[in-house]
Amino acid sequence: MALEFLTVYWRDMLRFFRFRALLFSSLVQPALWMAFFGVAFTGTISQLGAPASAPPGALYVPYLTFMAAGIMALTTLFTSLFGGISLLFDKLWGLMREILASPMPRTHILIGISLSGMTKSFIQVMIIMLFGIVIGVRFFVGASLLHLAVSILGILLFVGVFSLGFLFMSATISMRMESPESLQAVITLLSLPLFFVSNALYPAEAFPPFLRVATAANPLTYVVTGIRYFAIGPDFYALGGHYIYSLMDVGSALLALVIFALVMFVVAYWTFEKAVVT
């Protein structure tokens, strides 16, 4: 079996753990989000009025818990969008030529770099969950050990597929761009609407119709749905809204992410096959 993509994966992970500063900031940044934005905003919301009592049977969820799922998704989004940037640097510094002149099929570069990006997201997501629970996020309340294991695997499945989609996108952009500045510009332009037009930090139900369409087309919405389903439960009440996720909802969210990732893979594959780097 052709496992050369593991070579690309190995090198990228080696660099990830070697740059202490980068490693540190990638782990601390999401925690800071939680600690400052999360705690501050939770305070603001509780000031706006006492929470309406939850309908019978639904779990009442404080804002911090609601947004923790969103922070996990947003962190994955940013890490993945920038995950392909090492390809751009390899290209600019000539390192890509060694790889392209080797017999390894080009798809392996794409797969290797995407799997390492996904691994980084897994590490970050696990850290946010742990840190969140420490500062009061109410995830996996009353779950048995088995239930907990299934929930975490479910979250990683959603995060994994979601991050792969954006990593393929990032790899495509990196292979087509000539400078880190232009890559930065494109990614910033992409990430802001994705960030705001989603249910990550607030409910999307109150959006005007055109924003709701945009929300439905935003992969972030689906990954957040998946994370909340596994971390909080199928039926909960937060920010004045009642959330009920059926298995069907969760399944179609996963399907949407898989389709997104597949489309991005095809675009990236095509870009890699055509790329000329000298």
Add this chain to the structure above:
Amino acid sequence: MESLLSEPIIEVRDLSHSFGDVVAVDSISFTVMRGEIFSFLGPNGAGKSTTINVLTTLLPIQKGEVRIAGHDVATEPALVRKAIGIVFQEETLDRDLTVWEILEFHGRLYSMPRDERRARIDEMIRLVELEKKRDVLIKHLSGGMKRRLEIARGLMTRPEVLYLDEPTLGLDPQSRLRVWDYIRQVNREGTTIFLTTHYMDEADSLSDRINIIDHGKIIASGTSDELKNALGEDMIYLETDDDAKTTGILRSLPEVKDVKPSFKGLSVTLNKEGTKTLPVILDRLKEGGIAIRSANLKKPTLDDVFVHFTGREIRG
């Protein structure tokens, strides 16, 4: 040695390559024999790197035919890649990996089995004398060490052909000599070398065959001696007050093979021994009323060959 040289390993027929309107390589053809050191000598921008990029499958073939170790570059790029090793002109080492990791990465890219790979890494590190730097990050190595490591990397997979694109660019004199030694050693052990350089002494000292390339064309080829002999036994550089008139007078002399303008005055190639011809030339020019500012008799060097064929000195 003769038997080794009998089999072609690189065959290039009518290769052209353009970037937009700019023709970088203009229908060149050549054959490299197994076991030789074959070099492209030419100024920057002559088309050397473009040729290497096509021969290493990094650029697609636009026109022409290239076969390497029996494989067509256009239809069997993967087999070509397995058969070659490359040392690029620019540094292509990840600054944040160690010497050992650079070689490990490369061996894995080429799917070398683990045991063979690890043994080969040790062997290569010994060859280029980097034993003490094995676990040092690339950013802490000198330019010469990095070049040696790149040569080790190029050789790691036991390629049939090793491409060296300006292998000693920017190196200090000691490092250059050391790199030359490795190149000779590797070649003695059977690896065919395709070398590009714009250093005369490098081409002269290493190559079995030299091709002078300029503006995308091969304008002369042969062994270093053959190229020099094309200019005759001796040659004379003259500076006079009237180059046009001098050229006319000299061309009428049977002892003179050719007269060409040089970067500073005239270069005269001869049919006869220089020490006997120089006085004749000086007498004739004096008779013609020409003032001679300087006359320099010398054996042709590769520099002279280059000036002769391109009409100018090589640009650094």
